[in-house]
Amino acid sequence: MENGLKNKYYLGIQVNLSEIHVSERILSRLNHLTNNLGDCYLEENCPLPNTMEEEREAVELMGNILDLPKDDCWGYVGEGSSLGNLQGMWMGSLLLSDATLVFSESAHYSIYKFAACLKFKKIKIIKSQVNGEMDLHDLYDKIEENEKVVIILTAGTTMTSAYDPVEDCMDILKSKSCEFYFHLDAALGGMIIPFLSQEQFPSKNDFTFRNKDISSMTVSMHKVLGSPMPANIFLARQQVVKDFKNKANSISYFNNMNDITVYGSRDGFRATVICELMKDLDATLMKNRLTANIGKVEKIVFELQCMGVENAFSQQGGLAVVIPLHSFNEVLTEEQQFWLQKKYSLIKSSTVVHIYIMDHVSDSICDELISDFKMLKEQNDYVEVV
Numbered sequence: 019m020e021n022g023l024k025n026k027y028y029l030g031i032q033v034n035l036s037e038i039h040v041s042e043r044i045l046s047r048l049n050h051l052t053n054n055l056g057d058c059y060l061e062e063n064c065p066l067p068n069t070m071e072e073e074r075e076a077v078e079l080m081g082n083i084l085d086l087p088k089d090d091c092w093g094y095v096g097e098g099s100s101l102g103n104l105q106g107m108w109m110g111s112l113l114l115s116d117a118t119l120v121f122s123e124s125a126h127y128s129i130y131k132f133a134a135c136l137k138f139k140k141i142k143i144i145k146s147q148v149n150g151e152m153d154l155h156d157l158y159d160k161i162e163e164n165e166k167v168v169i170i171l172t173a174g175t176t177m178t179s180a181y182d183p184v185e186d187c188m189d190i191l192k193s194k195s196c197e198f199y200f201h202l203d204a205a206l207g208g209m210i211i212p213f214l215s216q217e218q219f220p221s222k223n224d225f226t227f228r229n230k231d232i233s234s235m236t237v238s239m240h241k242v243l244g245s246p247m248p249a250n251i252f253l254a255r256q257q258v259v260k261d262f263k264n265k266a267n268s269i270s271y272f273n274n275m276n277d278i279t280v281y282g283s284r285d286g287f288r289a290t291v292i293c294e295l296m297k298d299l300d301a302t303l304m305k306n307r308l309t310a311n312i313g314k315v316e317k318i319v320f321e322l323q324c325m326g327v328e329n330a331f332s333q334q335g336g337l338a339v340v341i342p343l344h345s346f347n348e349v350l351t352e353e354q355q356f357w358l359q360k361k362y363s364l365i366k367s368s369t370v371v372h373i374y375i376m377d378h379v380s381d382s383i384c385d386e387l388i389s390d391f392k393m394l395k396e397q398n399d400y401v402e403v404v
């Protein structure tokens with residue numbers, strides 16, 4: 019099958035597979051190397067042909083969307099939020115030496131991976147609720163008075179599209195007089211929340227730089243936005259970056275380090291493409307699309323519940339339909355599950371199966387999914403009666 023046709027059945031992962039058009043002018047950039055080696059805010063230090071001016075523009079456009087004023091904005095275009103998390107964790111670990119790393123069970127696996135690489139001496143993994151949000155009681159129980167903490171919270175978890183209760187988590191850290199560095203993993207939600215109204219998402223300001231507690235953030239560009247290659251924008255406050263540089267330079271083997279990114283060579287073409295997409299981004303269009311997709315999610319949840327999959331759920335501001343595995347197992351046989359998973363490229367974790375509704379998933383595909391589900395379930399109902 020042609021890719022475009024096949025793509026419309028990809029409902030397993032939170033990426034937007036809609037077709038996008040990259041202009042000839044931009045494509046011709048591939049005729050020569052552009053390498054954004056190092057800090058794009060120190061363009062004069064880059065010894066190679068680069069696209070750092072466009073990169074800064076992309077970063078500042080994202081900053082603007084997330085309430086980070088231009089004069090307080092630092093960041094770069096990277097190759098995905100996994101390394102965006104690494105950047106935030108590295109900055110936190112250096113700024114707060116001997117801090118405990120804190121994140122929830124539902125955090126992205128990149129955080130587990132880099133926790134080990136960065137040699138955090140203490141790691142506390144907080145339980146999450148069934149819906150994927152951090153469990154506040156467990157956070158309260160596990161954090162000690164005056165503990166130094168690097169905390170990673172998530173805006174849009176991978177499996178359930180959940181938003182950690184940022185304000186409550188901060189209140190707990192403050193009530194225990196903790197010094198902390200807070201990195202927000204907004205791989206998914208960073209491109210959702212800014213476009214939703216206060217009514218659609220009442221706590222939206224907790225998830226942008228309006229929230230003074232946030233030091234850094236990563237947002238993926240291939241997820242909601244749908245860039246043609248994996249990409250993220252990492253954002254941090256200028257003051258945080260300044261402190262980080264001072265700290266890094268005080269360590270002898272980092273002495274006078276100008277490049278404070280986790281990368282060496284960085285793709286300049288990617289930055290060009292991301293800059294174009296950011297310049298073309300239309301907030302009203304985004305809001306309409308997201309509202310439509312959230313509507314599709316809610317409709318599927320409703321239909322599943324009517325069919326007897328009572329525990330199916332979605333989250334406020336979430337793009338995932340989530341079915342706990344015990345319900346999935348109750349309703350469909352193993353063979354039927356396999357068929358459905360294969361047709362729609364669905365993904366199971368140890369506790370749930372999810373269906374992601376991104377821009378490329380049309381109403382008619384949603385209807386097809388619902389009727390497939392009905393058809394499979396009726397087959398079973400029939401077998402049971404016989």
Ligand SMILES: *Cc1c(COP(=O)(O)O)cnc(C)c1O
Pocket residue numbers: 032097098099100101126128172173174175176203205206238248249250
């Ligand atoms: C996808 C995702 C990541 C990783 O992002 P990549 O861009 O795929 O590297 C990190 N965190 C969350 C919550 C994600 O959903």
